[in-house]
Amino acid sequence: MKNKLLIVAFITIFICLTLSVALTMAQCPRCDGTGKIICPYCDGAGEITVEEGAPCEHCYGTGTLDPLIITKSRSSWLNEGKISVQVRYENQDPVSTYGTVTATVDVKGTSYTDTSPRTLFPANEIKEVSLTISGISYEDYNTLQEGKVFSTDITLTADKVPCPYCDGTGLAAAAIECPQCDGAGYILCPECGGTGVEGGEQNVGLDIAGTAYGVAVVVVVAGVAIGVFVLVKKRGVTEEALRKMPASEFQNWVLKKMEGKPASQSDVRMGIDGYTVEGEPVAIKQADGVDRNVIESLAAAMGRRNAKNGTIVAFSFGNEAIRGRVRAKMSYGFDIQMVTVRELISSRNRLL
Ligand SMILES: [Zn+2]
Ligand SMILES: [Zn+2]
Ligand SMILES: [Zn+2]
Incomplete structure (x- = not known):
């Protein structure tokens, strides 16, 4: 009879569908059954950038900076009983500061000196400072003239400024190993607990329950199939x-x-x-x-x-x-x- 063939075909399709559903169900959709997902904290990089994770390398963690001001050139010469001093400075940091320049000349145990007023050293610019050392005794001035060569001690005292690199915090960003994945770049799938099987997240008990569920579905389908067959038999009445x-x-x-x-x-x-x-x-x-x-x-x-x-x-x-x-x-x-x-x-x- 056509009906029986149809029913058998229907049952076969139903069982196949159920089995495929069971198989699909078995695979964790979050990790496609691999049990691992890309670490969401480092996006798989294995390391993360921590703001203020290390001391600022410019200010060594102090938060303040002595701007790097270098001497480009200097000269000093005798000029009508005085000493003229000229220094070219370059502020190589991206921050301006104020400072004073002092020039000292020693002549036979006597120091002659001059200090500039507070002067602005603009960020990343060259600044020329001129000093005039006066009050030199006639005798010492003659000594300097006779010696032709003399040494001038020039010092720059500049103000500390808030570190422009760390905004004065003393801290800088640093790349550290991702603490979530220990640098691996991936973590265990939280959906399945790394088992790759859907519904296996919390513990083994649930995993077994998931499998049991699949088995139960198959059993129910088999039961329905048998029921249908019995029904068919019943409809096909007995001689008795x-x-x-x-x-x-x-x-x-x-x-x-x-x-x-x-x-x-x-x-x-x-x-x-x-x-x-x-x-x-x-x-x-x-x-x-x-x-x-x-x-x-x-x-x-x-x-x-x-x-x-x-x-x-x-x-x-x-x-x-x-x-x-x-x-x-x-x-x-x-x-x-x-x-x-x-x-x-x-x-x-x-x-x-
Ligand atoms: Zn998973
Ligand atoms: Zn990570
Ligand atoms: Zn700094």
Whole structure:
């Protein structure tokens, strides 16, 4: 029967679907079953940049800076009883500062000096400072003139300024090993706890529960499949059930099985219980050992209805039934088929 094939196909598809669902369910969607995900703290880099994670290398963590002001050139010369000093400075830091410049000349134990006023040394610029050392004694000035060469000590004292590199905090950004993944760049999938199996996140118990769930689904499907088969079997009624059926219900079953139709009341009185789809008479006996007399009464009815072919349905036939059938054929040319209920039950195609 087509129905059974359809049901088997349906069950097969259903089981396949369920199994594939179970397989899909088994794989953790967050990590695609790998159990690892890219570390979200370092984006897989393995290290993270920590603001203020290290001392500022410019101010050594002090937060204040002595701007780097270098001497580009310097000169000093005797000039009408005084010493003129000229120094070119360059502030090489990106921050301006104020400072004073002091020039000192020693002559035989006597120091002569001059200090500039507070002077601005602009960021990343050259600044020229001029000093004039005066008050030198005539004798010492002559000594300097005679010596031709003398040394001048020049010192710059500049103000400390807030460190421009760390905004005065003394701290700088630093790359450190990612503490979340220990530098690996990936972490265990939090969804599945690294198992790669969906629903395995908290503990082994849940993992087993997940597997059990899959098994349970399969078992339920199998149960449904078996149930459907049992139902099909039940619908395909047993011979025993047919024996216990009310007569009318039994006749309906036979006619339905033969795709036939019921007979009229007058036909029934004549011994015709229904007709095949071709309109040939059918006699239906809910009995065993149906014998020649039943064959002959059907043959009589067929004669009255001008039918050449007829069918008798019964649980079994007696020894004389065949003889009656042969006689009907030889005497009247009637073809009478004898069909058992068992044949109807097991029939896959319409009999007649
Ligand atoms: Zn996962
Ligand atoms: Zn990381
Ligand atoms: Zn600094």
